[in-house]
Amino acid sequence: MAMDNRAAVKRVLIITLLLNVFVMVLKVSVGVVTGSLSLIADALHSVTDSANNVLGLITNRCSSPLPDRQHPYGHQKFEAVGALGIAGFLAIACFEILQSAIERIIQGGKPVTISVPQLWLLLLVLGVNIFVAFYERRVGKRVDSPILIADAHHTMSDIWVTISVILGLIAVRLGYQWLDLVLAFPVALMVFFSGWTVIKENLPWLVDEMAIAPETINDIALKVPGVINCHDIASRGVIGRQVFIEMHLIVAARDVKTAHQITEEVESCLEEKFNPVRILIHVEPPNYKSNQISF
Structure with a gap:
């Protein structure tokens, strides 16, 4: 019989939700002040992080592995459904990033400006993202929670996005304004790949794919x-x-x-x-x- 790991999952989700809200507020604030499209897109990605945590808390409440009268095989597919919901949020983020980049190409926009203190704030954001990703993945593997592992994949993609954005903004500060716009496209690809990974790992559970030869x-x-x-x-x-x-x-x-x-x-x-x-x-x-x- 599977162990009920919901208490441990809930604790991790609450901690990461608070950290993701903190990260989101910092990115939005710096993105609006600087006018950086890549940073605003990254902030949108972080909005989905917080939404994923909320979704995970709701799903975790319904995903007991213990059977009952109405669910004699347990409730663990709820957790797989939640993981696919995370993939849906990633797809939305990918679409929004591409749409914003195309609009900037067609309509143009104000020059991006970034200060040294703002760059230090983004490095703080990066550190928080790294902690969240490794913390969720470690606990997710220990308690065998697909919702935590899926969310860790999402946060890991956020780390690469943030690294790309920081490097782009450093280049912008050195005079390469076009790099901020160009970086929006690989950001979208990384988000898409993260979503595909989540789908690939959880779909077999939902469609009753053969588990053992x-x-x-x-x-x-x-x-x-x-x-x-x-x-x-x-x-x-x-x-x-x-x-x-x-x-x-x-x-x-x-x-x-x-x-x-x-x-x-x-x-x-x-x-x-x-x-x-x-x-x-x-x-x-x-x-x-x-x-x-x-x-």
């Missing part, structure tokens, strides 16, 4: 004494979060008690390798034959 499950089952045949194997979920396995077994047993002991041993072997896992085994009569390992 049926041949692997078959090999483990056949090593258990008393197992004659293993067929119609299916699995779903994500290894390390929660996996569900179904299979049919033919066992060498003359009574129900012996058959039960053999299936318990098969379950124990699978749990040892893929825990947390829930397993459903259907025992066939000894004279039943099937070579169909999977569906």
Whole structure:
């Protein structure tokens, strides 16, 4: 059975929400004062960071891994839905960045001005972003939370965005005004890539993609004494979060008690390798034959 990690996830999300709001306010303030398109776009990216934390808190409240009457398989798909919501926010940020850059190319804009104290403020922002990304990723891996890992991916993209913006603004201060506009496009690409990574990691959970190759499950089952045949194997979920396995077994047993002991041993072997896992085994009569390992 999966562990309930919601208290740890909630604590991390609250801490990072406060830090992301602080970062967002600093970026917006400096961006408005300097007139930097790349920095305003980066501030928009940080708005999604805060929104992601709020979304994560809401999702975390609904994502108990423990089953109940209405959700006998648990609630963990809520967390995967939340991770896809983060990808949606990233897509919005990407669109807004590209739209602002194109408008600046067509309509033009005021020259960007940046002072040394403002650059130091942006370095402070960068330090906060680095702390948030590594903190979320470390805790997310420790408690096995996809919402924290997904948000850490988002914040990591924010780090590269902020580094690019700071370098661009240094170049602007040296007289290269065009660089601020040019940097808006790679910023958008980094945001898009971050969103795609989140989708790729969470979609298999939502569409019940095969979690474990049926041949692997078959090999483990056949090593258990008393197992004659293993067929119609299916699995779903994500290894390390929660996996569900179904299979049919033919066992060498003359009574129900012996058959039960053999299936318990098969379950124990699978749990040892893929825990947390829930397993459903259907025992066939000894004279039943099937070579169909999977569906």
